[in-house]
Amino acid sequence: MADNKYNPAEIEGKWYEEWEKNKIFSPSDIGNPYCIMIPPPNVTGTLHMGHAFQVTLMDILCRHHRMLGDKTLWQAGTDHAGIATQMVVERKLTAQGISRNDLGREKFIDQVWDWKSQSGDMISKQLRRMGASLDWESERFTMDEGLSKAVNKVFIDLYEEGLIYKGKRLVNWDPVLQTALSDLEVISSEEDGKIWQIKYFIDNDSDEYLEIATTRPETILGDTAVAVNPNDEKYKKYIGKNVIVPITGKVVPIISDEYVDIDFGTGCLKITPAHDFNDYELAKRHNLEIVNIFDASARIKCETKEYNNLDRFEARKKILLELEETGYLLKTTKHKMLIPRGDRSHAIIEPLMTDQWYVKIQSLADEAIKCVKEEEIKFVPKNWEKTYFEWMNNIQDWCISRQLWWGHRIPAWYDEEKNIFVGKSEEDVRKKYDLKDNIDLTQDEDVLDTWFSSSLWPFSTLGWPDETERVKTFYPTSVLITGFDIIFFWVARMIMMGKKFVGEIPFKEIYVHGLVKDSSGNKMSKSKGNIIDPIDLIDGIELNDLINKRASDLMQPEMSEKIKKNTKKEYPNGIDSYGTDALRFTFASLASNGRDINFDLKRVEGYRNFCNKLWNAARFVKLQKNEIENDSGQTNFQDEDLWIRDKLAKLIEDTNENYKNYRFDFAAKGLYNFIWQDYCSWYIEISKSKLNSDNIDKNQKNIIVYNLREVLKNILLLLHPIMPFITEEIYNDIFKEKKFLQNNTYPDIRKFSTEKSVENINWMIEIISAIRKTRSEIGVKPNKEIEIMVTGENDKDKLYFKNLSFLIMSLAKVKNISFKKADESKNYYTCVSNNLKILIPSSDLIDIKLETDRLTREKEKYISQSAGIEERLSKSEFINNAPGHIVVADEQKLKELKLQIQKIDDQLKNYSK
């Protein structure tokens, strides 16, 4: 700690290794169980700001609970991220000119495992850089053997109970990735589109036609009806007749259905049941034919030769051209509409009829609703339960099959007649269903949605379905820390699965944190070019490297220039290195109840300075000679020692409370103020005065040093969950106790709280502040010592002055304090503090006018304050209705203000003589 500058790079490297080597993150043998499951990050992904934030909060809780003596498990692990990972590997192969089909399923999966082993430890390395005290010993991966066993069991059990079924349904189909997606993986956003109005001639009547409005003319090829509203007078007469579909010439019925909006478009709607969710529902009601016109890549599949095998967008163009040429196209209008896109591929999603596996969700959802309603599980902040209920009450069956290769393959086999056999393995299936060896069985090609395995995470990681000690000890887990964006994807599903398969809720509380945005409130994303890598905040990054990171490998390369420009503007000098602790403290201080967290670099800088402050305070303490080894000095504490100890006691209580209530921002603020204000600005400054004084005996000095050290040590204990590195470094450097902070217990308030009144220290602080303020206002140089004369003191003041004059003199740069009855001379500056008038003689003649103005301004401030209170007190409603202590406080305050006003008046009179 020789360096007078805090340098995080020097101290952060070594500690994590030490902690890990000493296995301090493994659950202890004793204590109450406390468990948090890490939301498993993508195994091949990298740490982003959201992770860093969330990890910080979980780490704070776990470190706090270890110090409370709990048997703490922070479960580590990763997720196989089916679509995302498969996409990355496919892209890499494409770059080499290989497609996944060239390789075949097995070899492709080998490639994915290769990729996982290459990049899979990136995220865990980054988590270690964050200081995350995860139990790496029990790290799990959703695709490892144990978890796969859990996935299989759940699938089979649900199937056998009739809660998983296979069905031909309209699904959200991603034509690029060629897989089904769940509702949640489809992002709809408003885009520019058009509405085309097209003639559909009535059958057997060459003149009459209906005007149909559509946004997707290519689906004409799949039309099987035209619908109108039964109450629509315009169209009533046509109901039951037929129309001829343009292009195909197909004759289809005109049906009536309440679904059709009379006032939208032409009020006349074409029905394409195979390619629209509404049309599909309508078709079921009216027994319409369902004609599929797309293949898996959304190319047209039809009998009309010139359209067959055309891409859907090409087909649209061609159809419009033909309609226009033949006079069928009546009108084109611009129209904003919601376009559904896949959240990974960004391809426009196509509703498509396919065979998929579903979880029948209602009964599971009912249970999951119940346990939140009955507060078995609590959301923090509570309000999020509304969002949860909103979704749960409108829940749809969950499509769990994905047409991918990377994931848990569905444990279902088919014989030649397509009969389904579900079981652990082919062997198991044969035994179970008594199938002879000569019957050919083929396994279902599909894999399960990644979220299916994630939904089992809280118990599969603990060893379920085996009845392990871990499941018994740690399930239900204590709290889930998560972002609101995955309440549906993950949280709800974990509750459903936990209740169903373990019979208990997976966690008792759900702390929902906000989403980290950039400083202007924009979501951080690669495409916006505003991402910050948390590791770059820790280590720092040059501007050019930052630009390269942001502007390369873009989905839209045309954004590159703009991103470069903005980055240059925002970070002209790149990003400084702030260290993990400062970053973590920033996250803690931003973790309020809001749902957006706008991340401002200036905050990190401020908290890096805070680290430096702590660092130097510790250096100061280290430099003092320590001559007391034990608690022997405790009875001889002076009032200022007791004052800081009492404040520490309050801090211990508050911090504990704030950690417990997930108010990390309050915890951070409390620690920040105590350390910077109470400890550094007041207590250390007081200590310096005393330690440098000749009038104080050695024993007293020893007590001060003892107290400086003890308070510092407890600061480190309290701060450690938020800032593990700097606290560990200082602790080990100064206290030489040969253990880690994590192995200490959380401080006990009783050791520090005091019965004795330390009001005199607060009184002293007020006096010193008042003198400093006056000095500044009258322009006395900071290093110039002044004399003061005190008048108006009462017995209490006399007593306080007797003991504290020395400190007042030292901290307010006063060389002499005298007490006078009267103040005849005019050549004083005046300082009023409570009932005291403090006069500062000036060697030069003071400017009476300026001094009068200054005092008058101060007086006016007091008057306006007192006027407000007086008005309140004059009303009988206030006196009668307000609680007693409020009235008393008001009266007290008014009395003080009056006294101060009077003191100033006295002095003004004196000046005007």
Next chain:
RNA sequence: AGGCGCGUAGCUCAGUUGGUUAGAGCGCUACCUUGACAUGGUAGAGGUCGUUGGUUCGAACCCAAUCGUGCCUACCA
């Protein structure tokens, strides 16, 4: 369309069941390199809490309306 939020100092945000003079960080102003720290010290300026009503002795906080803004969910061709 429905649901949920937000609007407080120049900027980013707190404000825990309504209670004295509405807070913090950053930025800004003045002065200061004193032996823990200029990543610092001391002092200071800066807000009619989006708007309008209402409830109350008392409202940033509760209620209603309104304007602005964001997110989520949803089947308008």
